[in-house]
Every structure is written in C-alpha cells, then in structure tokens.
Amino acid sequence: MATDYGQGYRQDYGPDHGLGLPERGLPEHDGGRRHRLPAGLRAPFEARSWREFGYVLLSLPIGIMLFVYALTMVSLGLGLLVTFLGIPVLAAALVGCRGFGALERVRARALLGLEVAEPEPLRMRRSGFMAWIGAVLKSGTSWRTLLYAIIQFPWSLFSFVVALNVWVYGWALLTYPLWFWVFPMWAGQDGLQVYGDETRRLYLDSPFEITMTALVGLLFTLASPWIVRALTTVDRVMVHGLLGPSRLATRVVELESDRGAVVDTAAADLRRIERDLHDGAQARLVALAMDLGLAKEKLSEDPQAAARMVDEAHGEVKTALQELRDLARGIHPAVLTDRGLDAALSAVASRCTVPVEVQVDLAERPVPAIEGIAYFTVSELLQNISKHARATRAAVDVWRVENRLMLQVVDNGVGGAATSGGSGLSGLAERLDAVDGILVVDSPVGGPTRVTAELPWRRA
Template identity: 40%
Template sequence: MGRTLALLALAPVEVLLFGLLVTAISLLSIGLGVFLVPAVVIAVRGLLNIQRRCARNWSGVEIGDPYLPARETDTGGKGWLQRTMGLLSDPATWRDLLWMLVNPVVGVVLLVLPLSVFAYGLFGVSMPFLWEPIVDAGGNDWYVLVHVTNSGTALTAAVLGAPFMLLGYLMGPALLRVHARFAHGLLGPTEMARKVHHLTATRSDAVNTSAAELRRIERDLHDGAQARLVAMGMNLGVAERLLSKDPEAARTILADTRTASAKALNELRDLVRGIHPPVLADRGLADAVRALGMDSPLQVEVNAELPGRPEAPVESAMYFAVSESLTNAAKHGSARSVTVDLWYAEGMLRAQVMDDGAGGANPANGTGLRGMERRLATFDGVLALTSPVGGPTTLTMELPCALSSPKTSFS
C-alpha cells in the first residue's frame, strides 16, 4: 500500500509539469520557450525516470531509456535553439507529455482501486465500533446487503469486511504490475529508438575498432617492413660504392640485403593476413578455421556444415572471433583441446567454441571477450558465454546473414 501511495503522490507533480511544458512550448513563438523548454523537459525526464525505476524495482518491469542521444550544439542562443529543437524532435518527449496527460486519470484509477477496496473492508471490520454513532447521526446504516441496526448485524458487517480487506491487499501488487505495464507502453523505448541506440553504439564501436586497426597497421609498417626497407636502401647504397673497390664486402652486404628483403616480405604477408587472410578469401570460412586449428598449439577439431558462403564482412568477423576464442583458450584457459562447430540455421551463421580448460572466463577480466562482443555487435550479432569454474568454457556466437554461393572446400 505504501508503494501505491508513493506513486499516487507523483500524479500531482506530473499535472504541474504537464502544464509547465505546454506553457513553455506555447512561448516558443516569442522566443522565451527556447530557454524554458530544455529546463522543463529535464525536470520531466527526471520525474519519469523515477516511474521507470519504480516499475523495475517494485514490479520487475524493465523500462529502457527511450530518449535519443543528445546532439552536439553550438554556443549561445543558437545552441539553445538547437537543444530545444532536438528535444522536441524526440518522439519520447511527446510520449512523456501523453503520459502526464493520461496517467493522472488511468493510473490513479488503477492505483486507487485497491486502496478503495481495502478501505471499504476496513470500514466493515470497524462497524462494531462505528455503527451506533453513524445511526445516531442519521447516516447510512447499510454495509453491502446488511442493514446494520444492532451489534449482531454490525458483527456480520465486520465478517463481510475482512474479505474486502484481503481482496484490496491482494489487488495492490497485481494492479501495481498492471500500472507498470501501462508505463512500459508509453514510457518505454520505441522500436526506432532501440534501433537508433543500437546503431549509435555499434557505429561508435566500429569507428573505434577501425581507428585502432589503422594505428596497429601503421605501427607494424613503421616498426617492421618500413624499417627493413629503409635499411635495405642504405645497404644497397653502400654496396654500390664498394662494388668496384671491395667486391667481397659488397657481395656480403647484398646477401644480407636479400635476407632482409625476405623478412620484410614475410612481415608484409603477416600484416595482410591480419587484415584479411588469403585463405579466408580463397577457401571460405570453414577451411580458414581449419587453418587456424592447424596453427594453434591446441588440439583443435572443426566441424562445419555451411551450405554456402556469407558476405565477406560477416565471414571476416566470425573468422576473427573464432581466432580470438582459440587464442584465449590457449593463453588464459589452460586448455588442451578445443572443438569448433560451424553451422547455418534460421538466417544465422553460428559458431560454438568449446575447450576443456579451467573455466572462469569473465569479460571484465580483459581477455578479449569485450572486443569480440563489439566486433559481432557491429553486424547485429551476439555472443553467449558459459564458463563455470573448473570448465568447460563454451562460446556461442551468432551473426545474422544470408548465404550466397555454395561452399568451396578443398578438405
């Protein structure tokens, strides 16, 4: 009952904020609303976030954040105008306004009903103490269908009042959940808002991941192949000057340069393999994962049932996710053997990596699981982890995609 009363106390505040917001919007025509709307909207969102927390904590109904991300704005008056227009262009702002209009009626009825039933039952239970003053004052001496005129009928009213009290008590949590569902319908995020949130997050992750990958490539080129090529150029210059004076020394330098060129070529091949492995492009995901297993220090068994090939970006994302899984199993899981299953079903490319390691994997420990989640989320994919202490660890990854040409396999 206390929770019901707490929610009822919010209704007058919602009515007040509804009037303030409508007034602020009406003042946009004279410019004053540009400064009032953001302040009132912030207050409205703060109040309705209380409603969302109450629904989650008291009724178990999770209501996500429905608001669009804040836009970057300029400074000064132009910034205030941009901020106001951004808030008013958010559908959630108008849904908040609708909630504050409807909830003081519909919500209050849902919340007052159990209180009324409980109070009516309490009145009946109290009838043995109240019937005489009520009758003496000429008041209503009926309770349900009982004409209360003496102690006996008052006791009957008390007996009838107890079930009403119980019913009101039981109705409270049930109607509180109904109110929470009602709040979810108006205060929860729309499908468009969920997509915007998801796309914003995945776009940010994709941009950050691409920037990190470019920095890695630049660093590897600068510290590896580029340095060797510079050294090769210098050696060739020295060899050119020594060719007529000391042919043996020039021959030695040329031999060292040939060795350095081979190392530079291997480094470039490794770099290209890290960007998009040739085996993946040439032979497909199944054989590329088998190649990973052959290079792994673990005993890797690969089972693949892929009737075709997914798009290249999806194929690459799954390849690197499996590669990271094998690396984690070897470095952090103390595993000896790993089983990798690849299959396609219901529009999903799926991979399951199970090792016999020590278990206890946790994304918070920085073992690369967060990066795998971000890589898959870019393509609306998901990662599920099961890793009890003592093992085994099972990673299941899903990527929505369509398969194109039949698979090509040389195994």
C-alpha cells in the first residue's frame, strides 16, 4: 500500500506537546556516499549508466528472438486450431514466453537493479496433461508474457537506435581533438567532413571548430546517461507490469497473509483471556467458595471466627470484581463504546506511570473495529513506556487525514525501540498490517521515541 507520508503525518507531524522533542518526521538517512562531482558530471562514468546501456544493447537481439518465437509459435498454434494439435502448441508457446519472462526478470535485476517478484504459479485443480494445458491457457501471467514478447521488440529497436547513436556520437565528438589527425594523414582530407557538394566542402579542421566539436560532444556525453535512463524507465514499467505478479494476485496474497495474522491474533487473545480467567478470577472465586464453606461450618461453633472469614471473603469478592473489570476493559472498555477515543485514551493515559498529554482531533468517530484497534495500539504503546522507556513525559496525538486515521505516541525516554527481533512492537505492526495499517518507529538510542501508526478510516 502506497502512502503519502508528507501529507499523512499532519505537516511535520503536528504540535510538539511541549516535550522539547525534535520536529515530527521520519528519520533521514544519508544512504550513499558524498561525491565531489555533481550527478550530472559523474553520470557518464558510473557503473549504473554502463549497466543500463548494456541492458539497452542486449534488448534488441533478445527482443528479436523473443518476438520471432512468440509470433511463430502463436501463428502455428492458431493455424492448427482446426485440429487438436493447435491447443497444445498454443500452450507450449505461452509456456515458452513464461520462460523468457523469467530470464528477463533476472536480466532486469542484474542490470537495472529492478526486483520483480515471481508471478503467481499455475493453479491446477486436478493433475493431468489436459489440466496443465487448461491452467496455462487460463493464466493471466501467460498472456501478459506473450504481450511483453510482442511489444518489447519494437520498443527495443527504438531504444537501441536512440541510445547507441547518442552514446557513440557523444564520445566520438568529445574525443575528436584526439583523433582528428587521422583524416589529413590517412584520408587525404583536412578533417571530419560535415558538408560537401561539387563546388564546396566543409571540414572541422580549425582549432575553434575542433574545440566546438568537443563541446558539443561533451553535451551529448553528459546527456546520454539520462536519455538511456529514461529509455530503461519504460523497460522497468514493462517488466514490472507484465512479467511480475498482477495487482489482484498480490492483493490476494496480502489478504491471505493478513487473514492468518488476524486468526493468530484472535487465538492469542482467547488464550490470554482464558489464562487470566483461570489464574485470576476463577482461582480467586474457588478460594472464596472454600472460605465461605469453612465459615458456614464454623458459624455455630465459633461465630467470631466465622465473621472474620466472611469479612476476608468480602475483600476477596472486591478483588475478584476488580480483576473482572480489568479483564473486561482489556477486551473492550465500556468508555470507548460510550464516549469514543478521546475519553478512552484519557482513561488509559491516567493509568500510565508518567504524565501523558492526550490530543484527539476527530470530528466524527470511525467504525468500532478501527476505533478498537486504535485504542489498543495506544494502550500497548503506553504500557511499553511504563515498563521500558524510563521516560518522564509522554504525549498521544490522534487526528484524521483524508481517509486515514493517524496515531502518534511520543516519549522522552531512553529510546532503542524497534519492530525487529520478535518484540511487542513487531506483533503490533502485524496487527496493523492485517487491516492495511502501518507502524513507523523512530527511536534512536538515547531517545526520544516517536511511534506513528496509520489506520484506514471507515465511518461508523
């Protein structure tokens, strides 16, 4: 899911809550080396530019071979459709195109650095040769690779001609001062001829003309990597769109993964509730029943002892009721249902071990499912602050941006939080991902920690 963080996080993530923390935003990383030359001057000498140029040069022979194969096999298959042989030949043509597609993904990864996932495999409901043929013909991947084989050839021809001419002419003109002497020595003319007829000929032979030729070549040389990059951008789009998994198949895989996460989360919640009931309220009620039974036996023999036991049982009843209230609050708090996120989060913040400022800016309420996930997300983050952050202040901010519900929890603790390593934050990130949500953690060692969650907005 693509998300516009520039808008999604309320213009630099909104107010700073007086915590003395830096502006809200994603951490910036300088992922590459610092270069003395600007990108425009070093591009002709970079390995990336030469790899992209090599990709364009290879595309033409590969495109010719792929186009000839696809056109021949498909034509043969269509021509043989009047007989039974046409269907297997057409299926073989599609399978061959799928094989070429796999090689093209490898080439794009090696030369363009383009990572394209494997498309969805053939779905066969039963085994057998006819079932395999049917799966090949029904597969959208097969027909997309055939389309790639057809349109890649004319594009590869165009890009080959453009890239080769721009690249060769650029370097040839740039280096013209080094080799122009070839013409008077070996060709019997003053220099490179740019015009000639029966009465007049124009050569590039004066120092000024040689210098201008080199400058023109320099412009072509500097522009050629960007022209080639623009050409390979079209190749990237074709490889990604036609040789990778379809958006529908990708979405199905995501939904299957999310469904598994939801099922696991629900099972874990049920186990937690069962454990809390068994180890908490249930055990306390069993002990209470035993105490009341003993008090009943002692009522006639030792009324004072029985009264003390009843008084202790009364205290146990209060404790059991409190545990049941806490358990019910952990399942779904009544204040969230009755009064919404503002009141519910304020109640959670009041139980945190550090002072928490809560700001909820919502004109209307989302659906109960999203509202519940938002509540438990903030609740778990505040619990982490109480247990691990060693903070003195924290802030919770909730707002809406278009069709997204944004949550942010900030503390001035020791930092070092991460979603890796099977931590509680990783489980929280999986829960959010199950509903198309996102969790972003910015927690450098030494603090502060800023956790931003994004959920889909659905009206109640």
